[in-house]
Amino acid sequence: MPSLPPETRDWIERNTGAKPDDARLWLAAFTHGSTGETLDYQRLEFLGDRVLGLTIAQWLYEQNGDTEGTLSQRLNALVSRRTCAHVARSVGLPAHIRLGKQANADGGRESDNILGDVTESVIGACFVAQGFDTASAMVRRWWQEAMHGHAGRSKHPKSALQEWAAGNQRRMPEYELVERSGPDHAAHFTVRVTIHNVGDAIGKGDSKQQAETNAAAGFLEQHG
Known part of the structure; x- marks a missing residue:
């Protein structure tokens, strides 16, 4: 040992x-x-x-x-x-x-x-x-x-995006896995989120969930 x-x-x-x-x-x-x-x-x-x-x-x-x-x-x-x-x-x-x-x-x-x-x-x-x-x-x-910071004090981007879509009478967000690369121990994910007749945004992360979160945050920055 x-x-x-x-x-x-x-x-x-x-x-x-x-x-x-x-x-x-x-x-x-x-x-x-x-x-x-x-x-x-x-x-x-x-x-x-x-x-x-x-x-x-x-x-x-x-x-x-x-x-x-x-x-x-x-x-x-x-x-x-x-x-x-x-x-x-x-x-x-x-x-x-x-x-x-x-x-x-x-x-x-x-x-x-x-x-x-x-x-x-x-x-x-x-x-x-x-x-x-x-x-x-x-x-x-x-x-x-x-x-003592802001972690968890604001809405999660995916929840915020759902509320934005509902509030603007739009369809619910749809998430699509665009790419998964790298070995299992260091995988990278690329996800696209789309809202019909509004637009889309791309997010990347070390997990599919993180990529979806980043895509939602990006969508809100672009279209929210």
Whole structure:
């Protein structure tokens, strides 16, 4: 089993509040399946996703008296792949991800999907190593900017576009997958959204959902 690099060990101690005594655990947290190694981050990602969701839900509940619908909207935005990837970049996580040679060459280190997954796996590792309180405290530190920003405060572009179409007595938006390129671990999607007799717009992203969201936002900018 490879050893935990000293720079990664230092990063863990500085950023998570946990001691990286279990090298196997932390190596798994940073390892993408493209390495071909036995351990990877998938199980820890599953666990970290739940810790993240509960921490953010509790934090939102403490903030104010928002309705359930508003809380759900903000929660979905704050735990999204896009937000997780932004957080990963802000704490310098990409440099420590362990990728296979091809995945690295394909830009996997900057993929929102991979960054989001590894963020959750590190949360999961912190939970296993130190328990919920430490993992939750880490999430609150990492998510300070996102929590006090505008994530989830405005309508999701796809919902906003549906409301725009209904309000203007137009047909509902239709989404079409134009292109899917790249390998599975670094896929890129191009989607076109069309409203009959109004126009269309193109959106791109690391997932079909993100491409649809970007297409809706682009349509509103052009025609809204």
